[in-house]
Amino acid sequence: METNNNERLLLETVNVIKQFRQSDTVVTAVNRANLKVYEGQFTCIIGASGSGKSTLLHMCAGLDTPNNGQIIIRGHNLTNMKPDELARFRGEHIGIVFQSHNLLPQLTALENILLPMTIQRKSRSSYENLLDKLVTTLGLTDRLNHLPSELSGGQQQRVAIARALINLPQIVFADEPTGNLDRANADEVMRLLLQTRKEIGMMLVMVTHDTSLVQHADSVFRMENGELTPV
Ligand SMILES: Nc1ncnc2c1ncn2[C@@H]1O[C@H](COP(=O)(O)OP(=O)(O)O)[C@@H](O)[C@H]1O
Numbered sequence: 504m505e506t507n508n509n510e511r512l513l514l515e516t517v518n519v520i521k522q523f524r525q526s527d528t529v530v531t532a533v534n535r536a537n538l539k540v541y542e543g544q545f546t547c548i549i550g551a552s553g554s555g556k557s558t559l560l561h562m563c564a565g566l567d568t569p570n571n572g573q574i575i576i577r578g579h580n581l582t583n584m585k586p587d588e589l590a591r592f593r594g595e596h597i598g599i600v601f602q603s604h605n606l607l608p609q610l611t612a613l614e615n616i617l618l619p620m621t622i623q624r625k626s627r628s629s630y631e632n633l634l635d636k637l638v639t640t641l642g643l644t645d646r647l648n649h650l651p652s653e654l655s656g657g658q659q660q661r662v663a664i665a666r667a668l669i670n671l672p673q674i675v676f677a678d679e680p681t682g683n684l685d686r687a688n689a690d691e692v693m694r695l696l697l698q699t700r701k702e703i704g705m706m707l708v709m710v711t712h713d714t715s716l717v718q719h720a721d722s723v724f725r726m727e728n729g730e731l732t733p734v
Pocket residue numbers: 523524525530531532550551552553554555556557558559
């Protein structure tokens with residue numbers, strides 16, 4: 504029988520293993536990771552560079568597949584999905600923010616933000632309210648017609664955040680989203696990301712080596728040599 508807690512379980516990884524072959528050796532990047540993320544939570548995964556954080560996050564976001572184990576988001580087992588099914592699931596339910604923003608240079612800020620809606624052919628009315636809220640909260644109102652090259656690093660990353668959130672994903676994964684920014688910009692982007700998260704009520708799983716973010720998290724895990732432990 505499902506407990507109340509299990510009903511609120513949004514993401515679960517079960518004994519997830521990922522190995523990479525590097526010339527004649529095998530690197531175990533993620534070793535039997537068990538992660539649980541509940542509704543409404545902001546989860547932080549901290550750990551040194553090379554500890555396996557990105558590898559785990561990419562698998563949770565459906566960008567890579569484990570050698571072993573299961574990744575389950577709201578009862579949907581990502582590890583059983585065919586590639587096209589996984590791509591569709593990702594497009595509809597998962598938002599991703601990377602360390603480098605990956606904006607398309609020839610599109611304006613607004614066109615970049617709306618890219619997921621353009622791809623999914625969503626009507627303007629379906630996202631108009633959220634667009635307003637995101638643009639206002641992230642301080643992008645007077646930057647929408649700028650190209651990425653005309654924006655500061657912090658502004659570019661805020662555009663990337665708006666793009667990750669515009670389809671109101673069930674869960675957002677962020678991989679060192681402020682890693683390329685200076686301290687002041689990093690703090691500002693993080694403050695806006697957390698404020699936006701509260702306003703639209705999304706789940707956020709963030710990987711970072713910045714331990715100062717831990718104070719804002721509901722749940723914290725540490726990655727060490729591919730091993731994940733609750734903090
Ligand atoms: N595509 C890959 N091919 C081979 N080795 C990889 C690949 N991706 C990651 N690794 C290795 O897996 C380990 C974990 O890497 P990563 O997940 O990027 O760590 P982190 O994000 O914590 O810095 C490292 O030893 C890294 O060299």
